Every structure is written in structure tokens, then in C-alpha cells.
Amino acid sequence: MSPAGRPQVSLRQVEKVFTPPGRKGASVQALGPLDLELFNGEFFAVVGPSGCGKTTLLELVAGLSVATSGDVEFEGRPIAGKILQGVGVVFQEDASFPWLTVTDNIGFGLGKLRLSAEERRDRVESALAMMGLTAFAHSYPAQLSGGMRQRVCIARTLVMQPRLILLDEPFGALDQQTRLLMGDELLNLWRKTGATVFLITHALDEAAMLADRIGVMSARPGCIIDVVETGWPKDRDSRIVQEDRFGTITARLWRSLRAESMRAIGYQGVKA
Amino acid sequence: MKTSSLDRLRNGLVLLLVLTGLWQVLYWCVGDVALRSPLETFGYTAYLLGSARFWPNLVETAQAFGLALVISVVMGLAIGFTLGLSRIANAVFEPVLVSSYAIPKITLYPILLLMFGLGMSAKVAFGVIHGVIPIALFTTDAVRHIRPVFLKTGRTMGLSPLEMAWRILLPAAMPEIFAGLRVGFSLTLIGTLLGEMFASQRGIGYLLMNAIGLHNVDLIMSLTFMLTLFAGAASVILLAINRRMQQRT
Structure with a gap:
């Protein structure tokens, strides 16, 4: 290109x-x-x-x-x-918040965007699906592997579009x-x-x-x-x-x- | 119920039985002069719970302890967050805080008595000076050791300082803060009871002091038993919550 x-x-x-x-x-x-x-x-x-x-x-x-x-x-x-x-950032270190579930981690920044509850849910669900995390939506980061935790962090950045x-x-x-x-x-x-x-x-x-x-x-x-x-x-x-x-x-x-x-x-x- | 919960329950029951057995043995060795047997103590406790003079004193202690605990937690968190976030404040005040932790608080009793007189304020103050320092020290340490990547993430999400404190700093530091709250809880209770023993005319501490003066072994044993039961149960519950928090990190 x-x-x-x-x-x-x-x-x-x-x-x-x-x-x-x-x-x-x-x-x-x-x-x-x-x-x-x-x-x-x-x-x-x-x-x-x-x-x-x-x-x-x-x-x-x-x-x-x-x-x-x-x-x-x-x-x-x-x-x-x-x-x-x-602008979204994904860091090298695991930056998933251990006190939140995967779903809450991914939706963490959406509150700042003033979206409707439905739009917020759609974005989180689509990010979960895109990153193959749907089955772990209610898990905590400590229950996931390092690669999956990094996927949570990427998904958290992606939902902000x-x-x-x-x-x-x-x-x-x-x-x-x-x-x-x-x-x-x-x-x-x-x-x-x-x-x-x-x-x-x-x-x-x-x-x-x-x-x-x-x-x-x-x-x-x-x-x-x-x-x-x-x-x-x-x-x-x-x-x-x-x-x-x-x-x-x-x-x-x-x-x-x-x-x-x-x-x-x-x-x-x-x-x- | 899960196997691990059943195991914990069984272990707890075994521990209670062993302690009760040791108590009984100690009673046989020491005799009636200084102790009562477990059975006599349980009986007197039931009688005390049915008596009219016990409840107003319990309410008085509960109020003093509750107030002291709230003040200790609020002050401890405020001091801890300030020292944890500000390098200068930390360098200046943390050594002072650590030194004050080592001072036997009982030596401050005459000063507090002069400042607050006999009554609720003195025992609350006594509870607070015992509880606030461990909560502040644990909180300082917890805030100082929050992983920088959490703060960077918060910044990239555009969080305001208040949102950063509420949504990242507090939950990230919570497992360690909670360990401090557990210690603070016990020390605030001890402080409040000591305050009641020396600077009050109502409350469980006062009843205990009165019983010592009258050599009422039944009352001493019963109050000690109830206080031990309360502190032990609270500690077990707080420890279980603390463990649950630690598992997530």
C-alpha cells in the first residue's frame, strides 16, 4: 500500500x-x-x-x-x-482490571461516550464475539490465560471504535x-x-x-x-x-x- | 454446599471444641477464684442476655464503636490516599504515622480525658486513635503499589481525577485496604472498650471494669466470652471477604 x-x-x-x-x-x-x-x-x-x-x-x-x-x-x-x-491504546502488560468481569472490563470506557444502554450492550456483545470471549463474559481475568486477558484489553479498546x-x-x-x-x-x-x-x-x-x-x-x-x-x-x-x-x-x-x-x-x- | 465449605465448617467446629476443652481443663486447674467453666459461663450469658441492665450498655458500646469505626475508616482512607498519591506528603508524614503506631495509646488517656471528659466522645476518640493508623498505613501502601498500567489505561479512557479515584484507584487498592480495615476493626473495638473501661460510666467496657472491681467472675467471664465471640466472628467474616478479593488479583 x-x-x-x-x-x-x-x-x-x-x-x-x-x-x-x-x-x-x-x-x-x-x-x-x-x-x-x-x-x-x-x-x-x-x-x-x-x-x-x-x-x-x-x-x-x-x-x-x-x-x-x-x-x-x-x-x-x-x-x-x-x-x-x-485514539485507543493497548499496552504490553496485562491491563485487564481484576475486580471486573470480562463484560465489565470491555464496557469500562463506554460510560464516557454517552451511549444508550442498548448501544452499549450491542458494542460489548459484538466485541465479545469478535474476540471469541462470549463463553467467558462473566469470568474474572484471574480465571483466563494471558492471551485471553490480552484479548479482553484489545476488546476494551475496540468498543470505543x-x-x-x-x-x-x-x-x-x-x-x-x-x-x-x-x-x-x-x-x-x-x-x-x-x-x-x-x-x-x-x-x-x-x-x-x-x-x-x-x-x-x-x-x-x-x-x-x-x-x-x-x-x-x-x-x-x-x-x-x-x-x-x-x-x-x-x-x-x-x-x-x-x-x-x-x-x-x-x-x-x-x-x- | 461445596466440599471446601464443608471442610472449613468442620475445621471451625473442631477448633471450637478444642478451645472449649482447653477452657474446661484450665478451669479444673485454676478453680472458681479466677474462672468459670464453659457450661456455667454459657448459663450466665443466657441470664445476662435476659437481664434489663445489659442491653442499654450494649447499645452504648455499639454506638461508640460504630461511630469510632466510621471515623477511623474515613480518616484512614483520606490519609492513606493522600500519602499514597503525593510523594512529598508521603516523605514528610509517613515516618510520623509509623512512629505514632508504635506509641502505646494508653499513655494518651489522660490527655484525651482532659480534652473530651467522661462519656461518648472520649471513648470514640480512644477507638479512633487505635483504628485510624493501621487503616491509613495499609491504604498508603496499597495506593502506592497500584500497577501504573491501570492508571495509564484510565488516562487513555479520558477519566477525570474523581473517576480515576472511584473507578480505578479504590477498587485496585481494595484487597490491601480491606486487610487494613480488618486490623483497624479489631483495634477500634479494643480502643473503644479501653475508653469505656477508663473514661465512661456506661457500656460493655464499663460493665467489665465494674465486674473486676466487684470480683464478679461470672460477669467477667460472660462479657469476655461474648466479646471474643463477636470479635472472632467478625474477623472470620472479614477474612473470608478479604480472601475472596485476593483470589481475583
């Missing part, structure tokens, strides 16, 4: 510097200067070495953090630390097989909802399988050093991992990342 038109999300010359409390110790430049544009309906993944600022980047777009300099915009509106409507879904390594804690299957589910949801997906991941194969475009980040301070277009058809699933092109994409990502990853961990054993 070749992006065209006005970007849904744009980051221009964005930098993020962390200053320790009380200004004791050195400041750390986590990001930038970084430029990035996301377009309506695309699936964009970001890969990068550990500590390169991937999560910081996601938090800037989510409005959970403010850039030290530069502009971050969603649909033409500056984000600047505000949580804008139309966001136009932009931000995913911070959502399958990081899952085993490889479950991750592939969850990837299939995510692709399904992406097609059904038509939302833009911005996925942060450390797994090159996951990015290569899921995304239309993949941004490769440098070691800290993180910048986008390469953008790889995968060219996959929209109607794809995890079976594309057996295609030759999948290997080519993963190899290209690793070529871009290898030196950065070594820099990130201070590794000097082999030549970059």
Missing part, C-alpha cells in the same frame, strides 16, 4: 529529553529529532533495539507524554499531552504460536474496523507479517532510519510467513537493525 493524502498522524522534528527529578544527574535524550507520518487505515509497525524509545514514541502519540520539542498531531489537531478521542489503535508490544508476553494466532486476529480486526494501527514490537517477524509499512528505529536517541514497505495484500494471515518475500523483508529489517542493536547493548564482539 502506498500512503497518499493527508496524514492522520504526523510527527515533525520531535525530541524527547528526560530530566531527572530535582535536576540531579544528566538528562537523557530518548528520542529524535524524529519525523513520521501515519496514513488513514494503514498498519504501521515500529521495530528497534531495546531502549531506543519505542514506547516513548507511542506515549507521545497517545498523549500520555509531551514532546520536549517538535509537533505531534492527530487529524490536524496537536496532541501535546492530551488524550484525544478516537477508535480511528487510531496504538499497540505497545501487545503480544510480548505470549508464546510464539499464540502470537501468530493473535496476529491473525489483529489483522482481522484491522480489516473489519478500518482503523489505523500503530504497532510497537521488538519481534522482526511479527512486524514483517502484520504491517504495511515498518519503521526501523536507531539506538537511543531513537530516530526512524529506514521505512520498509512490505507490499502484502490487505487480505493476509500468518501463512505468509512461508513466502520467500517474508524472509527478504525480515532480512532487510535485520540488516538495518544489526549495527543499531549492537550499539544499543554496547556489543563490540563482531564487526557491524
Whole structure:
């Protein structure tokens, strides 16, 4: 997919510097200067070495953090630390609320949307069905597996019908097989909802399988050093991992990342 | 009834039988001077429950304890949430709170008596100073250890600070807060009874103190038995609720 038109999300010359409390110790430049544009309906993944600022980047777009300099915009509106409507976030950690049932977890944010009771029920039921959780509607998260809890969190974001879904390594804690299957589910949801997906991941194969475009980040301070277009058809699933092109994409990502990853961990054993 | 519930019931009954047996043995060893047998105590308790002088005193204690518990819970939660959410308040006041927990509260009795005089306010105050600190300390700890991802989720859902407190902070911290409430419940009861023993002319604590003065062993045993039964039953119920909450996390 070749992006065209006005970007849904744009980051221009964005930098993020962390200053320790009380200004004791050195400041750390986590990001930038970084430029990035996301377009309506695309699936964009970001890969990068550990500590390169991937999560910081996601938090800037989510409005959970403010850039030290530069502009971050969603649909033409500056984000600047505000949580804008139309943006949903799924975190790496299990964020399902243990004191609520699956149904109540999923409907948690709907109260803010001022919907009728019927509309609320419809949205929750449809999210339960979409994520295969109907049989567990009245269970508590402690009674579910890690993968199912993550599905609850995705469903909780989906019922809000966001136009932009931000995913911070959502399958990081899952085993490889479950991750592939969850990837299939995510692709399904992406097609059904038509939302833009911005996925942060450390797994090159996951990015290569899921995304239309993949941004490769440098070691800290993180910048986008390469953008790889995968060219996959929209109607794809995890079976594309057996295609030759999948290997080519993963190899290209690793070529871009290898030196950065070594820099990130201070590794000097082999030549970059 | 589930097997585990039946097991718990059987264990409870066995424990009661063992304790009653030990009580009887102790009575045989010590004799009438300081103790009464379980059977005599049950008999006197039945007589006491039928007597006119018992109920007004019970109502007095229940009122004092109820009021002290409500004040302890409200104050404890307010202090706990403030210290849990504010790093500065925590750094300044938590050491003070921890130190006050270690002070034997009985040493404050003369000051409280001067401040409140004999009667309801003094015993409520005595109950509160016993109960509020554990509730505040447990709440502080609970709020400080809420997983940051819950708060981030709340923010991405656009919750206001009040909604965040009511819908996320309170339920997320509740299992630990409840453990504090359990301790606070027992200590507030002890404080209220101590207050009645030293600073009141009505209530179960007063009756107990009076019985000690008159060496009325029947009354001492009966009141102690009822208080133990009440505190034990309340503790079992609160512990069961607490366990249920912990299972969900």
C-alpha cells in the first residue's frame, strides 16, 4: 500500500529529553529529532533495539507524554499531552482490571461516550464475539490465560471504535504460536474496523507479517532510519510467513537493525 | 454446599471444641477464684442476655464503636490516599504515622480525658486513635503499589481525577485496604472498650471494669466470652471477604 493524502498522524522534528527529578544527574535524550507520518487505515509497525524509545514514541502519540520539542498531531489537531478521542491504546502488560468481569472490563470506557444502554450492550456483545470471549463474559481475568486477558484489553479498546489503535508490544508476553494466532486476529480486526494501527514490537517477524509499512528505529536517541514497505495484500494471515518475500523483508529489517542493536547493548564482539 | 465449605465448617467446629476443652481443663486447674467453666459461663450469658441492665450498655458500646469505626475508616482512607498519591506528603508524614503506631495509646488517656471528659466522645476518640493508623498505613501502601498500567489505561479512557479515584484507584487498592480495615476493626473495638473501661460510666467496657472491681467472675467471664465471640466472628467474616478479593488479583 502506498500512503497518499493527508496524514492522520504526523510527527515533525520531535525530541524527547528526560530530566531527572530535582535536576540531579544528566538528562537523557530518548528520542529524535524524529519525523513520521501515519496514513488513514494503514498498519504501521515500529521495530528497534531495546531502549531506543519505542514506547516513548507511542506515549507521545497517545498523549500520555509531551514532546520536549517538535509537533505531534492527530487529524490536524496537536496532541501535546492530551488524550484525544478516537485514539485507543493497548499496552504490553496485562491491563485487564481484576475486580471486573470480562463484560465489565470491555464496557469500562463506554460510560464516557454517552451511549444508550442498548448501544452499549450491542458494542460489548459484538466485541465479545469478535474476540471469541462470549463463553467467558462473566469470568474474572484471574480465571483466563494471558492471551485471553490480552484479548479482553484489545476488546476494551475496540468498543470505543477508535480511528487510531496504538499497540505497545501487545503480544510480548505470549508464546510464539499464540502470537501468530493473535496476529491473525489483529489483522482481522484491522480489516473489519478500518482503523489505523500503530504497532510497537521488538519481534522482526511479527512486524514483517502484520504491517504495511515498518519503521526501523536507531539506538537511543531513537530516530526512524529506514521505512520498509512490505507490499502484502490487505487480505493476509500468518501463512505468509512461508513466502520467500517474508524472509527478504525480515532480512532487510535485520540488516538495518544489526549495527543499531549492537550499539544499543554496547556489543563490540563482531564487526557491524 | 461445596466440599471446601464443608471442610472449613468442620475445621471451625473442631477448633471450637478444642478451645472449649482447653477452657474446661484450665478451669479444673485454676478453680472458681479466677474462672468459670464453659457450661456455667454459657448459663450466665443466657441470664445476662435476659437481664434489663445489659442491653442499654450494649447499645452504648455499639454506638461508640460504630461511630469510632466510621471515623477511623474515613480518616484512614483520606490519609492513606493522600500519602499514597503525593510523594512529598508521603516523605514528610509517613515516618510520623509509623512512629505514632508504635506509641502505646494508653499513655494518651489522660490527655484525651482532659480534652473530651467522661462519656461518648472520649471513648470514640480512644477507638479512633487505635483504628485510624493501621487503616491509613495499609491504604498508603496499597495506593502506592497500584500497577501504573491501570492508571495509564484510565488516562487513555479520558477519566477525570474523581473517576480515576472511584473507578480505578479504590477498587485496585481494595484487597490491601480491606486487610487494613480488618486490623483497624479489631483495634477500634479494643480502643473503644479501653475508653469505656477508663473514661465512661456506661457500656460493655464499663460493665467489665465494674465486674473486676466487684470480683464478679461470672460477669467477667460472660462479657469476655461474648466479646471474643463477636470479635472472632467478625474477623472470620472479614477474612473470608478479604480472601475472596485476593483470589481475583
